[in-house]
Amino acid sequence: MSGRLITFFNNLTFRRKILSICILISLIPMLLFGIVSYIQISGQMIHREENNLNETLRQTADSIDYKLNSYMDALNMVLWHDPLKTGLLKDYATNYDQYIFYKEEVDPLFLTIRSLNTDISTVSLYTSAPGLHPHGDYVLRMEAARDMPWYEQAQRATRPFFQVSQDGSRLFLVCRMYYSYAAPTSIACITVNMSDLFGSAQNLVEGSYCFLLTDAEGNPIYRTSSFPEDAGNIPLSYQESSYQESSYQEFSSQELSSQELTSGDIPSDYVATCYRLNNGSWTAWLYRPSGELLTAYRHFQLTAVLLALLCIAVSFLAAACLSRVMSRPLEALSEDILQVEQGNYEIAAKRPEHCPRRDEVGKLQRAFRAMVVQLNHLINEVLIAQIEQQKYELRILQSQINPHFLYNSLSLINVQAIMANQNGISQMAQLLSTFYRTMLNKGKSMTTIRDELENTKAYVTIQQIMHSYSFDVTWDIDERALSFSVLNLIIQPLAENAILHGLDHRQAPGKGMLTISCRLEEDFIVFQVIDNGCGMSEQDCTTILMADSRGYGVQNVHRRIQLYYGPECGLQYRSTPGSGTCAILRLNRIGQG
Secondary structure: OHHHHHHHHHOOOHHHHHHHHHHHHHHHHHHHHHHHHHHHHHHHHHHHHHHHHHHHHHHHHHHHHHHHHHHHHHHHHHHOOHHHHHHHHOOOOOHHHHHHHHHHHHHHHHHHHHHHOOOEEEEEEEEOOOOOOOEOOOEEEHHHHOOOOOHHHHHHOOOOEEEEOOOOOEEEEEEEOOOOOOOOOEEEEEEEEHHHHOHHHOOOOOOOOEEEEEOOOOOEEEEEEOOOOOOOOEEOOOOOHHHHHHOHHHOOOOOOOHHHHHHOOOOOOEEEEEEEEOOOOEEEEEEEEHHHHHHHOHHHHHHHHHHHHHHHHHHHHHHHHHHHHHHHHHHHHHHHHHHHHOOOOHHHHOOOOOOOOOOHHHHHHHHHHHHHHHHHHHHHHHHHHHHHHHHHHHHHHHHHOOOHHHHHHHHHHHHHHHHOOOHHHHHHHHHHHHHHHHHHHHHOOEEEHHHHHHHHHHHHHHHHHHOOOOEEEEEEEOHHHOOOEEEOOOOHHHHHHHHHHOHHHOOOOOOEEEEEEEEEEOOEEEEEEEEOOOOOOHHHHHHOOOOOOOOOOHHHHHHHHHHHHOOOOEEEEEEEOOOEEEEEEEEEOOOOO
């Protein structure tokens, strides 16, 4: 068979040979190019869709996370409200005294929380304090909480936690009131409608999609989708999650189960992405069929096919013209050879000799090379000009960020507070102005110990005001060290860590104490930040400075110091559980002003 094809090809005229070769050469690469392009374009579309889903889910999850954090802030306003905690433990002689407590402390606080966050439907406080009567849905007896789904966990938990209602329509944020001594149990509960929390999950992308939220065990919490057979938003509860999964096909045959998503057994015809939220305890999933994405680009595919057919037709015409152009000189040469064979040499004498590299192809090559050189030169000039333009626009944008706007605003607040005899607001404005002025430090990474301590003092004073002066501060500073230069923002994170994770969790009676000292030792400057808070174990003192630990900002301070000052400097922690913690910061002496 192959021999016959070769014989048939050899017997063709030269023009037909060139035509056949041109058609094969143009058709085969074009088909391969079309197939590869289709595969590549489909892959690029799916990849772009994955990126779009990632970005959409990240923004949605960040919005939900922001709401969860706002709910947590609202709960902390209740948990750390000292007048409320004191009022719950007070013995009231008359009901009128309780009414005054509710009117002056409970109602303003709870109304403020609900006005600041409209998503919150109820704020309730369940208490076993003797003698306290219920007050609307704000203050309830502990017996009213026994039927709540979070009651058993609230008796054991020491931190705030989220709990979904049995019907899946509400979200509870619950925590026991913090006391540093034995006291009647009081539980604060914030209730949020799931529809308000997940409002941002509606209409995420065009076409069919599904948004699913699962807990740490992979149980579905909430689902919303736009599949054709979808029944709408489907809030799921922990108790009914198995039932919902069993009736999964009732909603849409295109939806995936939470087990498929969490186990990684996602079908290849789906595009899916996930994102962690609520400090990693919840997982948000967003997926859609990839076939629908390709369907949306069906018009593009039809256009590509039509273009391919047009290119094939043009290739046939081009091959015919090329074969004719290439065969004509050869046919003329063949005729000349025949004339010579017949003894006619005058035709051969009329043909001029051809000089290589001087025909149209040679001119085209030289012109193309010159064009490439010129084009490369132009591209470099334009690219450099664009980069310089972008740098110039960036400098213009940065110059518009003026920190003096913040200082002037705080100064105006301070003046208005003084005129209104609001000394507390005036003091807070001055402290904030001092804190941000020293923290920004005009964009410099180095500052003096004097300014660093001034920044820390402003922050600690703000914390004292926010904590109703529940702790005292002692400063032991060597005046000789104030003029030395240090890295910016290295003491304030230590003080913040001592307050938030030491003094705030103090269980011993009496006021908390924070001591900040600075002294000179030979060639070193030594800072100490000491608190009498809850303390921590010896293992925690070691792991708090490790990169894989869940520290509170001190790892960053430790790395900055060692990178700038060397491995002999840095942070060291000593602590005793239940007694307190001492953070020791050692620096080299540099830049005395």
